[in-house]
Amino acid sequence: xxxxxxxxxxxxxxxxxxxxxxxxxxxxxxxxxxxxxxxxxxxxxxxxxxxxxxxxxxxxxxxxxxxxxxxxxxxxxxxxxxxxxxxxxxxxxxxxxxxxxxxxxxxxxxxxxxxxxxxxxxxxxxxxxx
Numbered sequence: 001x002x003x004x005x006x007x008x009x010x011x012x013x014x015x016x017x018x019x020x021x022x023x024x025x026x027x028x029x030x031x032x033x034x035x036x037x038x039x040x041x042x043x044x045x046x047x048x049x050x051x052x053x054x055x056x057x058x059x060x061x062x063x064x065x066x067x068x069x070x071x072x073x074x075x076x077x078x079x080x081x082x083x084x085x086x087x088x089x090x091x092x093x094x095x096x097x098x099x100x101x102x103x104x105x106x107x108x109x110x111x112x113x114x115x116x117x118x119x120x121x122x123x124x125x126x127x128x129x130x
Contacts, residue, residue, distance in 0.1 A: 001078055004045050005067045008060070010084050011037050011044065014092050015099050021068045025104045030064050031056055032111035036098075039118050040091045054116035 001009070012019055017033055020026045035048055035055045048055035071079075084092075098110060 001067055001070055005063045006079065006082050007044050007084075008034060008046075008063055009067055009071075009079055010082055011042065011088075011092065013079065014084055014089060015096060017099065019064060019068070021065050025108050027061065027064065028053065028108050029104070029111060031060060032108070032115040033099075034060055035115045036095055036111065036118070037092065039115075040094060042088050042091055048119065050119065054112050055119045 012030070012033065015033060017029060019030045021030075031048075032054065034044060034046055034057070038044055038046060038048075046057045046060045048057045050056070098114070099107065102110065
């Protein structure tokens, strides 16, 4: 895994999101989760465009599949060597409650709404405070 892929997986782990790339809702959740993390100022290096269900990044989808395969082959040991810095964890804490006490379908709907509204608002109004 490269550093970008590791960072993406660490963000998911921090938010307790176990993503299975074979399931549409999980791929959907991956896209919206990473989009919102970046909206908080966590630069993971993914660039999003508008798609059918809101912000979408094809390289993120590719990384999701690649890291899942690598983690199946090698286990999660590589992630154990890496940690997010305290500032990033603080930023993620601002959205942690979104991921709690929801089934996958409701979570996906809520993430789609948040990410889509954020994406469509002009840049001058989108600075999220962490």
